[in-house]
């Protein structure tokens with residue numbers, strides 16, 4: 001390949017990306033992929049001979065870019081998926097041009113990750129020590145990393161080594177999560193061999209926040225039964241309603257009982273505004289959510305990184321690095337060995353926005369969520385199902401005076417709205433009823449977009 005061929009195709013690729021981003025508002029939010037392109041996307045044969053780069057860019061323009069998931073659009077309100085930051089899009093090819101493994105070593109990729117992790121800690125008000133965190137594929141992996149460190153610490157405190165012995169023959173370790181905790185907590189507990197039976201699901205209060213009195217009472221029961229409570233996971237922004245658990249009160253319980261205090265701030269850490277987060281032993285947060293860093297980019301912040309290193313470090317002879325700093329390699333603090341250059345897209349996103357720009361992004365989207373809540377409150381045919389604390393609004397459509405059939409109606413609404421292509425939202429179950437939820441992460445969303453969302457719901461319900 002000649003540099004000129006790459007330069008020419010690269011310019012065409014940049015044009016395709018910019019045309020895509022610039023035209024998003026004028027296209028449907030999402031549409032099912034038509035059969036001809038779906039076949040091309042899913043069922044291609046491996047070509048015998050290679051093809052030129054500009055032909056590949058043409059394919060991407062014609063067959064890939066027209067079929068987005070929808071999360072770049074200002075009327076995408078589904079799950080927790082943001083549009084990509086322009087700075088993150090810009091630097092992606094540059095990260096690929098270097099293509100390092102950020103397992104560790106003395107190169108830009110590994111060094112820049114130190115800055116990014118420190119910036120993230122600063123942004124969410126978490127005390128940072130050198131080596132106090134690493135980037136991950138997402139909050140799921142961040143959670144596994146944090147809870148693995150917790151499990152290792154608990155074993156050490158009891159005089160044994162989980163890595164050496166496994167969990168056999170020891171009192172079962174118990175993890176406490178809220179009923180509104182994300183499913184990644186259960187997955188982590190299962191993967192770490194704790195068993196789902198050892199995950200205590202603590203009820204929530206009327207605002208969908210973990211009930212601290214219930215946590216205390218479950219703990220007392222488990223201690224009386226001879227079990228080994230070892231960690232509690234709180235949420236700084238739940239996925240259903242954006243609720244922030246009473247972090248300080250939970251930190252008090254953790255401190256009293258020697259529990260590891262994990263905070264799931266995957267979605268909400270940036271907007272949680274709760275000082276209790278600073279008391280966590282580990283925090284999972286996702287720059288690929290509110291910040292808009294292109295997927296993937298999660299992060300685990302660690303109060304005492306030596307505990308994560310104790311849980312993961314394994315340095316065979318072929319990975320020894322005599323010139324590494326005292327912190328060693330990132331791969332000693334988590335499960336991944338070869339690690340992508342996530343730091344460049346995260347750095348570019350934060351450097352482009354600055355602290356003020358990030359605060360604006362959060363404030364703007366939270367204000368829009370309050371605006372949507374107000375529209376819902378003022379209407380006769382919608383009702384709020386939870387208070388708005390971050391940028392998620394949980395609500396339901398209630399076109400008539402009766403509750404009959406409301407679950408079926410609200411369960412059917414998201415897919416019907418999605419198919420029309422003018423807005424995109426998803427649903428959930430909340431407090432025993434089917435709910436709609438709108439998660440606002442796009443700085444380009446306007447108040448008109450919120451009204452269109454409600455009108456779309458009305459239209460499909462009719």
Ligand SMILES: Cc1ncc(COP(=O)(O)O)c(C=O)c1O
Nearest residue numbers: 080138139140182184239266267
């Ligand atoms: C509150 C919360 N926690 C954890 C996760 C899992 O994060 P990831 O998908 O990045 O692994 C999500 C994802 O939406 C989330 O919203």
